[in-house]
Amino acid sequence: MAGKIQSLTEEERTHLLPLLSNAQWVEVVGRDAIYKEFIFKDFNQAFGFMSRVALQAEKMDHHPEWFNVYNKVQITLSTHDCGGLSQRDITLATFIDQASMM
Amino acid sequence: MEERLEERAGAAKAKPSRLTALQEQLICALLGSGLSRDVLVQAMGELERDRASAGAERGERGDGESSEEGEMDFPPPIFRELEKLLPEEAAKLRAEVDQLLQEDPWHVAKMVKSYMQQHNLPQREVVESTGLNQSHLSQHLNKGTPMKNQKRASLYTWYVKKRGEISQQFSNAKHGLGSGEEQGEETRKGRRNRFKWGPASLQILFHAYDRQKNPSKEEREGLVEDCNRAECHQRGVSPSQLAGLGSNLVTEVRVYNWFANRRKEEAFRHKLALDTPFTNQTASSSHPNLPQSPEHGVKYSQQILCDSLSSARGSLGDRVGRLVVSPIQLEPSHTLLEAHNPKLVSSGGPLPPVSTLTSLHSLSASPASSQGLIMASLPSVMSLGESSLLIGLASTQAQNVPVINNVGGSFTTLQPISFQQQLHASSQQPISHHLQSHMGASPFMATMAQLPCHMYKSDSPQYHSSSLLSQAMVITDSSSLGTLTSLTAVRQILTADPEEQTGSPLQEDSLHLQQHPPVPASSESLELYPASQTTESHQSHLLSPSTTDISSYIPTQMVSTAQ
Numbered sequence: 001m002a003g004k005i006q007s008l009t010e011e012e013r014t015h016l017l018p019l020l021s022n023a024q025w026v027e028v029v030g031r032d033a034i035y036k037e038f039i040f041k042d043f044n045q046a047f048g049f050m051s052r053v054a055l056q057a058e059k060m061d062h063h064p065e066w067f068n069v070y071n072k073v074q075i076t077l078s079t080h081d082c083g084g085l086s087q088r089d090i091t092l093a094t095f096i097d098q099a100s101m102m
Numbered sequence: 103m104e105e106r107l108e109e110r111a112g113a114a115k116a117k118p119s120r121l122t123a124l125q126e127q128l129i130c131a132l133l134g135s136g137l138s139r140d141v142l143v144q145a146m147g148e149l150e151r152d153r154a155s156a157g158a159e160r161g162e163r164g165d166g167e168s169s170e171e172g173e174m175d176f177p178p179p180i181f182r183e184l185e186k187l188l189p190e191e192a193a194k195l196r197a198e199v200d201q202l203l204q205e206d207p208w209h210v211a212k213m214v215k216s217y218m219q220q221h222n223l224p225q226r227e228v229v230e231s232t233g234l235n236q237s238h239l240s241q242h243l244n245k246g247t248p249m250k251n252q253k254r255a256s257l258y259t260w261y262v263k264k265r266g267e268i269s270q271q272f273s274n275a276k277h278g279l280g281s282g283e284e285q286g287e288e289t290r291k292g293r294r295n296r297f298k299w300g301p302a303s304l305q306i307l308f309h310a311y312d313r314q315k316n317p318s319k320e321e322r323e324g325l326v327e328d329c330n331r332a333e334c335h336q337r338g339v340s341p342s343q344l345a346g347l348g349s350n351l352v353t354e355v356r357v358y359n360w361f362a363n364r365r366k367e368e369a370f371r372h373k374l375a376l377d378t379p380f381t382n383q384t385a386s387s388s389h390p391n392l393p394q395s396p397e398h399g400v401k402y403s404q405q406i407l408c409d410s411l412s413s414a415r416g417s418l419g420d421r422v423g424r425l426v427v428s429p430i431q432l433e434p435s436h437t438l439l440e441a442h443n444p445k446l447v448s449s450g451g452p453l454p455p456v457s458t459l460t461s462l463h464s465l466s467a468s469p470a471s472s473q474g475l476i477m478a479s480l481p482s483v484m485s486l487g488e489s490s491l492l493i494g495l496a497s498t499q500a501q502n503v504p505v506i507n508n509v510g511g512s513f514t515t516l517q518p519i520s521f522q523q524q525l526h527a528s529s530q531q532p533i534s535h536h537l538q539s540h541m542g543a544s545p546f547m548a549t550m551a552q553l554p555c556h557m558y559k560s561d562s563p564q565y566h567s568s569s570l571l572s573q574a575m576v577i578t579d580s581s582s583l584g585t586l587t588s589l590t591a592v593r594q595i596l597t598a599d600p601e602e603q604t605g606s607p608l609q610e611d612s613l614h615l616q617q618h619p620p621v622p623a624s625s626e627s628l629e630l631y632p633a634s635q636t637t638e639s640h641q642s643h644l645l646s647p648s649t650t651d652i653s654s655y656i657p658t659q660m661v662s663t664a665q
Contacts, residue, residue, distance in 0.1 A: 048127020055135035102130070 007032070007082040008090070016090050023097050032084030033076050034093060038100050040071040049073065052099040053092075062088040064096070155274070158191060195262050202258040208246045210254075214261050215243040220337055221268060222298045222350045232256040272339050272346030294349035299360070302332035303352055311364055322357045329357070 008016070017027070017034075025034045040046040050066070050073060057063045065076040077093055079086035121129070132142060202210050218225070225243075229236045234253055241247035242257075249257070299307075306328050310317060317325065329352040331341040344351055 042123075044123040044127050047124060048131055051128050051131035052134050055131055059135070099134075102134070 005079050005081040005086045005088065007079070007084045007086055012087070013085070020090070020093055023093075025093055028076060028078075031078065033078035034085065034089065035074070035076045036093075036096070038073045038075070038096075040073070040100075043070050046071045046073050049099055049102070052102070053096055056095050056099070057092065060088060060092060062092055064092065155270070158270070195259065195266075198262050199255055199258040202262075203251060203255055207242075207249065207254060210258065211243050211246060214257065217261065217265065218243075222300050222333075223264070224295055224298065227295055228257065228260055232260050268346055268348070271348060272343045274345060296349070297356060298350055299352075299356075300329075300333050300336060300350065302336050303329035306332060307357070307360055311361065315361065315365055315368075317357075317361060319354070322354050322361075325357050326352050326354050 020034060021027075023036075025036045027033070028035050038046070038049065040049060046068060050068060053064065053066075053075075062079070065078070067074045075096060077089040078084065079089055133139065217223075218228075225236055225239060228234065228239060232239075232253075234249075234257060238247065238249065238253075239257070242249045306325060310321070310325055314321070330344055330347065333347055333350065333352065334341040334343060337346070339346055
C-alpha cells in the first residue's frame with residue numbers, strides 16, 4: 001500500500017463517530033474498531049449484501065472482518081496498517097449501511 | 103467467506119426464468135458494483151467459453167476409455183455449462199458408441215479406418231488409449247477379424263472422443279484458441295504422436311523432388327504451405343486451420359529432413375547399382391551364376407527397383423514408363439523363389455528384402471488366397487500405389503484381374519483374382535500369393551504367379567518371372583491384357599513395346615502393367631529381348647507355354663509397358 005494509512009485524528013473522531021453511532025455502529029471494547037450487526041430476511045438477502053460489500057471492499061482495497069450465519073452478518077471494521085480506525089473504515093461503514101438498505 | 107464471494111461474483115449469467123434469489127442478489131451486487139450490463143454479459147460470454155473448453159477437455163478425459171470410466175468432478179459446479187458438458191457429453195458419447203455397436207462391425211471398422219487414414223492417426227495411439235492388442239486391432243480394421251463387443255466399445259469410444267477432439271482442435275484454430283490442443287496423447291504421454299507424412303503431402307514432395315532435389319528455404323516453406331493445405335483439404339477442413347493437424351502438421355524442418363532423406367536414399371541406390379553390375383546386361387549367360395547370387399543380386403536389384411521406383415514416383419506423372427525402368431531381378435530359379443520367404447511385404451524402408459518380388463513364385467510356398475492382394479514388396483512401389491499414379495488397374499477397389507486369364511489359352515484355368523486396392527499404407531498388405539493357387543492349373547501359369555505388381559497395389563497381377571507372361575502383361579494395357587491370347591502376339595508386342603530397358607534382363611515387370619498407352623518402345627528395349635543371345639533360349643522358352651525350364655528361366659528383359 002502506497003503511503004501509510006493514517007489513523008483518525010481526534011478531531012475527525014469527534015466529528016464522524018457520532019454519525020456512525022447513530023447508525024448503530026458500536027465502538028469495540030479493547031481495540032480501536034467499530035462493530036455492527038445486520039439481520040436480514042433470509043440468507044439470500046444476507047449474502048447478496050455481503051457480495052455488494054465484498055465488491056466494494058475489493059475496489060477500496062479495504063476489507064472488513066465479518067461473520068455470517070444464515071441471515072445474520074456481524075461486521076467489525078478496523079485498519080490493520082495503523083492499528084485502529086482510519087478514514088477507510090468510515091467510508092466503508094457508510095457504504096455498508098447503504099448496501100444493507102437495498 | 104471470501105472465496106465464496108468470489109465464486110458468487112463469477113457466477114453464470116442469469117436466465118431470468120431460472121434465477122434463484124441468491125443469484126438475483128449476486129447479479130444485483132455485480133451490477134451495483136459498477137459493472138454495466140453489457141460489460142457483465144460480455145465477460146460472462148468469455149468466461150463461459152473458457153470454462154467450457156477447459157471443462158469439456160477435462161470432462162472428456164475424465165470420462166475416459168473403458169479402463170477409466172467415470173465422470174470427473176470438475177471443481178466449479180456452479181457453472182451450468184460445465185456441468186452440462188460432463189454428464190451430458192459423457193452421455194452423448196455413450197449413446198453414440200452404443201449406436202455404433204449395433205451397426206455392422208465391418209462397416210464401422212471401415213469408417214474408423216478411413217477416419218484414421220484421413221487424419222493420419224497412428225494405430226499406436228488407439229492401442230495405448232484403449233488397451234486393445236495392436237495386431238487384433240489392425241486385423242479388425244483392415245480385414246474384418248471379429249472383435250468382441252466390449253473391445254469394440256472401447257474402440258468406438260476412442261473414435262468418438264477423438265473425432266470430437268479433432269473437430270474441436272479445428273474450430274479452436276478458427277477462433278484462435280489453443281485450449282483444445284493439449285489433449286489425448288500429449289497430456290497422457292507427455293509427447294505428441296510421431297509425425298507421419300500424408301499421401302497428399304508425399305505427392306507434392308515427390309513432384310518437387312523431381313524438379314529439384316535440393317530446395318532452398320523459401321521453396322521449402324512454400325512446400326510447407328502446400329502440404330498443409332493439402333492435408334487440410336484431405337481432412338475436409340478449410341486450410342489454415344492448422345491446429346487440427348496436430349502432430350501431423352508439416353513444418354519446414356520436416357520438409358528439410360524429407361529431402362535430405364531422399365537424397366541419401368538415391369545416393370545409396372546409386373552405390374548399390376555400382377556394386378552389383380552383374381544383374382544388368384547379361385541375361386542367360388549369367389544363368390548359371392544366378393543361382394549363386396541370385397538372392398543377393400535380387401536383393402540389390404530389388405533395392406534398385408525400389409529406389410528407382412521411389413524416384414520414379416515423383417516423375418510418375420510425367421513418365422509412367424519410368425517405373426518400369428528399374429530392373430527387377432527376377433530370379434527365375436526356383437531356388438531363389440524358395441529361398442526367400444514367400445511372405446512378401448515389407449513395409450520397411452526403401453530397401454526391402456528383395457525376394458518379395460520373386461519369392462512369390464514358389465507355388466508351394468505361398469498359399470493362395472482369393473483375395474488377391476498384390477503386395478508391393480517395395481515400399482516405394484507401394485507408395486507409388488498410394489499416389490494413384492498407378493494404372494487404372496489400381497484404381498479399382500477390388501477387381502478381378504483378367505489379365506492372367508487372358509494371357510494365354512493356357513491361362514484360362516485361372517480364376518479371376520480379385521485384388522483389393524490398398525491405397526494407403528499398402529505396404530502393410532500381405533503379398534498375395536493368391537495368384538499362385540490359381541496358377542496351379544498349368545505349369546506355366548504357375549510360374550505366372552506373382553510378379554510383384556504391387557505397385558499398383560492391388561491390381562497388377564503378379565506375374566512370374568517368365569518373361570512371356572510378364573511381357574504379355576506388360577504390354578497390354580490393363581484393358582488390352584485380356585486380348586493377349588497368343589504368345590507370339592505377346593512377343594510381338596513385346597518387341598514393340600518397352601520403352602526403356604534400363605537394366606537387368608532379369609527384370610520383373612510387374613511394374614509395367616499399366617493402363618497408360620504404351621509409349622513406343624525404344625529400340626533398346628527391343629534389343630534386349632530379341633537381341634540378346636542369352637535370351638534366345640529364354641525367348642523360346644517364354645513363348646512356349648511349357649514351363650519346363652521355368653525354374654531355370656531367367657527373364658531376360660525388362661519389359662516395360664512403356665507408356
